[in-house]
Amino acid sequence: MSATHTDTVTVTWNSKALDEIVSNDAGRPVLFTNARVLTMDPLIGTLRGADVLLVGALLVGVGPGIITAAGDDNAIVVDCTGMTVVPAVVDAIALAGGRGHRSEYVATLTPGNTGDLLVVPDALAPDVAGALATLLTRPEEVRALVAAGKPVLWSGTNAPGRATAPEAGIPAAQDLSGSPRVGVWIDNNDFLHQELTPAGRYDETRGGRPHAYEGRYWIDGDRIDYLDDLGFWAFGEFRGEELHHAGYAMRLGPRA
Known part of the structure; x- marks a missing residue:
């Protein structure tokens, strides 16, 4: 199915960019360009007419000016004229002043962080809170939600091949016969x-x-x-070779 159709909604x-992203098996970079970017990074701040470059799962x-290298890098270009890009996950503790170092600001549009972002029209994104409110109350207005x-989400509807949430409820027991993690794990102090x-x-x-x-227990x-x-x-x-749990570091003991 073409990425220009998800269910009965036309993207x-x-x-075209969505089609390329969905079929991107060659590791091509993805560039969101010409956007207003609310990075929530205390050093970078808010940028206008800016670009956000993703390679795989990372924001790089x-x-x-990043657009100038798009052709050289064979990047997939997403034109975000009139759009605002914000982090899709917000570090509320950092926003409240509860982190002392910039390196602790994990949910920001900072190079090196995970590429989680939200794209909405400028008019619906006066700030990050407004953009997130659009996602929660008017998802049909979302241009892109990227995890x-x-x-x-893309153009207000589910993106092709998107992840699906696990079914609600306690999962069935796993058959872990033969798993190398089965056995008795013992901490350093016995x-x-x-x-x-x-x-x-x-x-x-x-x-x-x-x-x-x-x-x-379940292993994922x-x-x-x-x-x-x-x-x-x-x-x-x-x-x-260690299992970390509740402050303990354990190693697998000798098998019987």
Whole structure:
């Protein structure tokens, strides 16, 4: 299906660029050009007639004049005349003055950050809050919503191939037979022993106290989610050969 049609809605804003982005298998850069850009970066601030350059999932450039290299780089160009570009995710703590260093401002249109951005007409974006309100209350007016460099909404409708949210509800148990992450994970002080079973259950021993916590778990990439039998949720992260969870760093013990 052509990207110029999503369901029954015809895409009228930069439809050719959308087609190119959707079929972009060659890693071509994507350039949103000639926009008013509210970066929310305390150093860069607000830019007019500016460009935002994405390569894959990352924002790699912002400011005027990037368009001059678009031909050299075989970039996909999205004309944003009359549009405002804002971060799609806002760092509310930073906006309230709760971060002390610019490097901590993660949800800004800063080179090196994830390419999450929102494009709406200038008239509907007096500021970042106004642009986000447009997304929430008048999504049909959104020109583009991009997550990690991939379109989610375009010209007021769902973009082709967009990600879909997981189904609501607790997922079915995973069959983790043969997973290298199944076994007993032990922290450096031998205080916490966390057994991950092939049936998707975990059983923690803490300080020699068996079955301190028990429940279900699910692994998605390097993330592990826990649902304890008491009803609370927790998570951990696999980093190389370690499992980090609730302040503990654990390693897989010898297999029986």
